[in-house]
Amino acid sequence: MERVYTIPLRDVKKVPRTIRSPKAVRLVREFMKRHMKSEDIIIDASVNEKIWERGIQKTPPKIKVKAVKDEDGTVSVTLVE
Numbered sequence: 001m002e003r004v005y006t007i008p009l010r011d012v013k014k015v016p017r018t019i020r021s022p023k024a025v026r027l028v029r030e031f032m033k034r035h036m037k038s039e040d041i042i043i044d045a046s047v048n049e050k051i052w053e054r055g056i057q058k059t060p061p062k063i064k065v066k067a068v069k070d071e072d073g074t075v076s077v078t079l080v081e
């Protein structure tokens with residue numbers, strides 16, 4: 001199963017500046033757990049680099065990702081170009 005999602009990261013702006021990017025990564029993982037119904041989530045390095053692109057304080061407001069669920073239930077999350 002393959003899907004493309006636009007994940008809103010605007011809630012990250014409500015946390016202190018020094019923990020915004022780590023919170024954004026956790027938010028992506030929680031979003032994928034909720035929408036793909038799986039506990040095993042693998043986030044690609046490209047997604048991590050996009051979130052951390054402008055540092056720890058300035059996260060993007062939203063991010064577009066492609067999620068692929070394997071037969072064993074593993075979800076791989078990659079950045080959409």
